[in-house]
Amino acid sequence: MTQSGLVADALSQRTGHAVELVGVTTEGDVSKALLAQIGGTGVFVNALRDSLLAGEVDFAVHSLKDLPTGPADGIALAATPPRDDPRDVLCGPSKLADLPRGARVGTGSPRRIAQLRALRPDLEVVPIRGNADTRLRKVADGELDAVVLAHAGLRRLGRLDAVAEIFEPDQMLPAPGQGALALECRSDRPELRDLLGTVDDPMTRAAVTAERTVLAVLEGGCSAPVGTYAAEVEQKLHLTATVAAFDGSRQVRLSASGHPERAEEIGRDLARRLLAQGADQLMGERD
Ligand SMILES: NCc1[nH]cc(CCC(=O)O)c1CC(=O)O
Known part of the structure; x- marks a missing residue:
């Protein structure tokens, strides 16, 4: 509710439209199960998307790191506002x-x-x-x-x-998308998408695209021991990612950079290099 209120204020300022907050309780809010078990499948997201598709709300605000990496039918990612501190x-x-x-x-x-x-x-x-x-x-x-x-x-x-x-990223790499928000609406509402797009930040979108592509290629959810951080360095997108053994004994950690428009490719290439260095074996280990 707090972060949605901040987004509502920014949107009203940009567009002149009033925004009404509608509270929706998600499974992630009520379940007592550990996120490592239920996470990665949209437990903080699904109820909001159902509300969108049912036409009960016009758009939804999520923590981007809670979004599953796969696409959702009928739903568009209309904006990623400027990212907060990802650490x-x-x-x-x-x-x-x-x-x-x-x-x-x-x-x-x-x-x-x-x-x-x-x-x-x-x-x-x-x-x-x-x-x-x-x-x-x-x-x-x-x-x-x-x-x-x-x-x-x-x-x-x-x-x-x-x-x-x-924690600096060299001590602890954040979750893919951490600190960023995602505004979603129905994909069949182009005018609304344009309105929401007024708070979009293209560099944030490039960074979280690179980070989430790493997670998608590694086939991990929020329960995967995968840390990433992408940011602009001298007009290029610089991406670092790690896969760590659960017991902390080993880590694979690699970096790459390239043009921000190639964010997905940068993420995909880095994930493949992580896999080539044994990331899949590290991810399969528990305790
Ligand atoms: N999975 C829980 C979650 N989802 C989003 C945030 C807040 C940080 C953010 O917006 O990235 C948190 C809490 C936390 O990790 O401490």
């Missing part, structure tokens, strides 16, 4: 290096677990679910020593005060 953060009493040996760190994301274990093999990683406030409360209550969350989500909720450390 992951540690919330707790200290930076990662200063946490005591064996500290309990909450995250259910195989990508974050694998990269955390590579940085600090001694930590006890504890799977958690729930929204950001629920997770932060577990630290405040002393149930956990720290949690890993996305900077973008915390910023939108006004909870950056909880951040102890921002």
